[in-house]
Amino acid sequence: MKRIKSGINGIDILLQGGLPEKRTVLLSGSCGTGKSIFAAHFINQGLSMGENCVYVTFEESAHNLIDNLGSIGMNFEAMEKAGKLKIIGGAIGNIKFFKEKTKASAKDMAEEIKEVVLEIKAKRIVLDSLNLFLMLFDTDTERRHAMAELSSVFENISCTTIMTCEVKEGTRDLSWYGFEEFVVDGVISLYRVPFENMFERAVSVIKMRGINHSPNIVALQIRDDGIHVFPTKAPFHKIFG
Amino acid sequence: MRKWFNNIFIYACVIALVSCISFFLISGSLSLMAFSGEMFYYSLEFWRIITFPFIHVDIGHLLQNIAAIGVITFLAYEVNLGAAIYLGSFFTASLLIALVAGAVVPAIIIAGLSMGIYAIIGAISIKGSNFIPKKIIIPLFAAAVFIEPVVSMFEASVVRSSAFHMIGFILGIAFIITVKQAVPKRRVLAPA
Numbered sequence: 001m002k003r004i005k006s007g008i009n010g011i012d013i014l015l016q017g018g019l020p021e022k023r024t025v026l027l028s029g030s031c032g033t034g035k036s037i038f039a040a041h042f043i044n045q046g047l048s049m050g051e052n053c054v055y056v057t058f059e060e061s062a063h064n065l066i067d068n069l070g071s072i073g074m075n076f077e078a079m080e081k082a083g084k085l086k087i088i089g090g091a092i093g094n095i096k097f098f099k100e101k102t103k104a105s106a107k108d109m110a111e112e113i114k115e116v117v118l119e120i121k122a123k124r125i126v127l128d129s130l131n132l133f134l135m136l137f138d139t140d141t142e143r144r145h146a147m148a149e150l151s152s153v154f155e156n157i158s159c160t161t162i163m164t165c166e167v168k169e170g171t172r173d174l175s176w177y178g179f180e181e182f183v184v185d186g187v188i189s190l191y192r193v194p195f196e197n198m199f200e201r202a203v204s205v206i207k208m209r210g211i212n213h214s215p216n217i218v219a220l221q222i223r224d225d226g227i228h229v230f231p232t233k234a235p236f237h238k239i240f241g
Numbered sequence: 242m243r244k245w246f247n248n249i250f251i252y253a254c255v256i257a258l259v260s261c262i263s264f265f266l267i268s269g270s271l272s273l274m275a276f277s278g279e280m281f282y283y284s285l286e287f288w289r290i291i292t293f294p295f296i297h298v299d300i301g302h303l304l305q306n307i308a309a310i311g312v313i314t315f316l317a318y319e320v321n322l323g324a325a326i327y328l329g330s331f332f333t334a335s336l337l338i339a340l341v342a343g344a345v346v347p348a349i350i351i352a353g354l355s356m357g358i359y360a361i362i363g364a365i366s367i368k369g370s371n372f373i374p375k376k377i378i379i380p381l382f383a384a385a386v387f388i389e390p391v392v393s394m395f396e397a398s399v400v401r402s403s404a405f406h407m408i409g410f411i412l413g414i415a416f417i418i419t420v421k422q423a424v425p426k427r428r429v430l431a432p433a
Contacts, residue, residue, distance in 0.1 A: 056430065088430040098429045112430050156371060 001210050004124075004160055007045030008038065010229025011188070014205050014214040019186070023209070024154050024161040026130070026181055028174050029190030033201060034222050035164040037072065038190070039126040041226055042162050044074045046124035047084055053124040054117050054159075055087045058095060058132035062087040072226045086116050092132050099136055106137065106146035110153040117157050125154070130163040131176035143177055151183050174206060185209045190220065193235070202235040249327045253314040256331075257307045260295045260354060264303050270296050271352065276339045278347025294335045296352040306354040313361050320369035326417055327361060334360030334412035338405055349401065356409035359386070363413025382410060 003018035012018045019025060019042075029035050036059065043053045055076075057065055065087060066077045079085040089095060099109070117125060127133065133150070134143040154161050165180055167173040174181040174189060181187050186208035192199045204217040219230040245251060263270045276293035280286045297303035317327050335357045342351060366378045386407045393399040 090430075095429060102429060104429045109429050112428060116431065 003211075005045050005049070007041035007043075008227050008229050010218065010220075010231045011038075011203070013231040014203075014216070014218065014229070015208060016212050016214070019160055019162075020208065020211055021160055022158045023185035024151065024163065025186040025188060025208070026165055026175065026184040027162050027188050027190065028165040028167050028181070030167050030169045030171075030192055032199070033190035033192045034220065034227055035166070035190060036128055037069075037222060037227050038188075039128050039162050039164055040069050040072075040074055040076075043076075043085065043124060043126055047076075047079050051123040052084050052120045053079075053086075053126070054113070054120070054122045055085065056113055056125065056127045057087060057089040058092045059128055061090045061094075072224065074226075083120060086120055086122070088113070088116055092135065096136055106142070106149045109133075109136075110146075110149040113150075114153045114157055117159060123159055125159045125161040127161065127163040130165045130180055132166075134177060134180075140177070144179060147180060147183055181206075191217070191235075195235075200235050203229055247324045249314055249317055249322065249324050252324060252328060253310050256295070256310060256354065260297060260303060260307065263292070263295045264297050264300070271298065271350075275350050275352040276343060277350050278343030278345075281339075281343050282347065290336060290339060293339060293352050294332075294354050294357055297354075298352060302353060306358065309358050310354055313358055313365070316365050316369070317361060320365055320372070322361075322364060322368050326364050326368070326420060329420065330360040330364045330413040330416040331357035333416050334363075334409040337412060338408055342405070351405070355402070356405050359406040359409035360413030360416065363410040363415075364417040365413075366410075367414055367417045379414075383407065386410065 002021040003012075003015070004021050005018050006012055006015070027035050027038055039055075043055055046053045055065070059065075060068075062080075066080070069076055076085055076087070080087060098104070102108075104112075113125070113127075116122075127150075130147075134146055137143045137146050163180075163184070165175050167176060174187055187206040189204055189206050191202040191204075193202070194200075201220040201222065202217050203220040204215070205213040214231065216231075217235060219233045219235045221228045221230075263274065267273070274289060274292035275296045276289045281289055297306065314327075338356050339351050342349065362382055366373075366375065366382060370378065386403050390396075390400045390403045
């Protein structure tokens with residue numbers, strides 16, 4: 001199976017080569033674990049290899065996203081102007097407004113993402129975050145249907161996709177609504193656990209269909225230049241003890 | 242649960258039922274309700290443009306078309322064609338072919354569901370292109386249309402009906418493409 005670089009060396013080592021190409025991966029973690037930065041590394045890696053990318057955000061506006069990532073050395077603005085990167089979406093409140101105004105369905109929104117991907121022939125997609133996207137729908141049935149529509153689109157467009165997903169603080173959950181992790185090809189979990197007078201971060205690959213991967217929970221740090229993963233280093237604390 | 246008016250199976254059943262009622266219960270339905278340019282344009286029998294799809298020449302013609310509409314309706318359901326495209330392509334193709342053919346050759350009699358059926362097939366070939374690529378499905382259906390004339394050694398009536406089927410197929414494709422372009426896209430993530 002062909003692998004592509006995630007943009008974080010330690011993750012590629014945990015995955016024994018990189019992310020499987022054209023698959024969908026759920027990146028789950030509670031608040032502040034580094035999901036968006038991780039996803040940005042993934043996009044940045046694609047852009048540096050000449051691949052066009054799409055970033056679908058429900059967390060913040062494109063302008064804020066570009067500013068925040070610029071502070072860790074990722075120049076998404078230039079890439080967007082060059083047409084190699086498309087950032088769509090925006091703050092969830094705005095998206096909800098437009099969704100209600102246009103009476104758009106999950107299929108309409110999934111097709112919109114597909115249109116943008118096909119327009120620039122993107123190879124990598126980030127959806128940040130999946131739980132905010134699902135929050136646009138009122139019932140559990142609608143959310144499951146929305147997830148199915150999204151999965152169907154991602155399968156058809158042959159891109160490697162990372163979807164971030166927030167989970168409740170202090171739990172072992174892999175998703176917000178409890179079904180997202182079953183629909184994707186892989187799950188990478190980010191942790192943030194109190195240790196002494198600070199929070200320590202860690203990462204582990206929970207599942208990745210079709211490839212061997214390390215089962216270990218390893219240390220992760222967010223520094224000025226982004227995420228660093230230490231594939232041979234266990235975190236300093238007992239995570240589940 | 243789908244709303245009833247979006248249920249294409251209901252429409253297929255209605256079409257089949259009306260066709261059966263016309264054939265079995267209305268005596269002389271072919272002469273009373275089939276379409277021809279002479280009767281429509283010269284005798285001003287305007288109802289024929291609405292009734293002719295439900296009229297059939299013989300029991301074989303009726304059963305063939307009812308079976309075809311059954312199969313096509315399941316295919317249309319599978320690709321989520323929608324009632325609007327299903328009915329729109331069916332009636333638009335039937336109407337246009339009858340009006341044009343009736344003006345060009347007023348003497349010929351036009352009846353049956355098949356032009357509308359081929360229009361639905363044309364629409365399915367576009368809507369279902371995620372599952373079956375266009376470069377396979379379109380030539381496949383086009384070839385199916387030409388088999389009958391070849392087998393019948395190019396008998397005039399068979400060639401004519403195959404031509405109508407082919408035009409229906411093309412009109413079905415044109416209908417769904419036109420509707421797709423006419424209906425404004427609902428943009429949420431990247432509003433214009």
